[in-house]
Amino acid sequence: MTYTGDVRVGGPTAVRVLDDAEIRKVAVGPSDNNGYLVTCRRSGAQLLLDAAADPDRLLALVREGSGSARLDVLLTTHRHADHVGALASVEAVTGATLAAGADDADAIADAVGRPVRRRLVDGDTLTLGHLVLEVVALRGHTPGSVALALREPDRVTAPDAVPGRVHLFTGDSLFPGGVGATGGDPDRFAQLMDDVVARVFDRFDDATWVYPGHGRDTTLGAERPHLTEWRARGW
Structure with a gap:
């Protein structure tokens, strides 16, 4: 089955098989949050991005990747409540190391008690x-x-692989059609736009696949023509 990145709450896992990695995507919770499992095909090591809700579904996802409850890292892309609802439960079962951006880490730790x-x-x-x-x-x-x-890697054999392509998991910072919400604050919006341009669009090419925190996937090539429009729009 061709990977499209289009998933629904209660629906099947979307699976992408690459040469060195497997990427699995599910949607969970009332806010249709995307959860992503990255599995190293050679070692079985696994990382889960955004344990947002429905710990049973996310633990089942972990087992789909490895055949066990092995989970090495639980990464939370940001501190908002809709992204941490299952974090404590999944950590308790798997013992995975919690990881997050330094400036959101204390808020996440306080919210989940871990x-x-x-x-x-x-x-x-x-x-x-x-x-x-x-x-x-x-x-x-x-x-x-x-x-x-x-x-x-530069040399690939998997049917869905592209040499050197980047897979970018963006949380709520970049979506199809624009950057994430910044509360109507022009300074926060300018900061996010500046970071997205300098650290994403200026560094990675159009083939880069974008996996957002909610909704369907996109590519940088699909979004790049609209950067000027986004900045002028201001949200």
């Missing part, structure tokens, strides 16, 4: 078995919002 041990800043890397994922800080939606970038 310590955030990996406090991430722009340019940090997370090693997941044989995979290396880069942290991209995108300030504005919240002060500590982070995205995560995974790059495919």
Whole structure:
């Protein structure tokens, strides 16, 4: 089945098989949050992005990836309540290390009653078995919002693979059609637009696949022509 990234609450998992990694996507909770599981195909190491709601569904997702409850890292893209509802439950079952942007980490820890041990800043890397994922800080939606970038190898054999393509998990900082909400604050909006342009569009090419915190996926190529329009619009 061709991966489209179009999922619904209660629906099946969308699965993308690459040479070194597998990416699984589900939608959970009343806000239709996307949860993503990244699995290293060589080692079985796993990372879950945004344990937002429905811990049973997310734990089932973890088992789909590894055949067990193995989960190495639980990364939360930002501190908003709709992204942390299942965090404590999933951590209690799996023992995964909690990770988040440094400027959101205390708020997340307070909300879930669990310590955030990996406090991430722009340019940090997370090693997941044989995979290396880069942290991209995108300030504005919240002060500590982070995205995560995974790059495919230069030589690929998987049917859905593209040499060197980046897979970018953006939380609520970048969606099809614009950047995330900034509460009507022009300074926060300008900060987020500046970060998205400098740290995403200026660095990664049009083939980059974008996995947002809600809704369907997109690519940088689909969104790049609209950057001037977004800035002029102001939201």
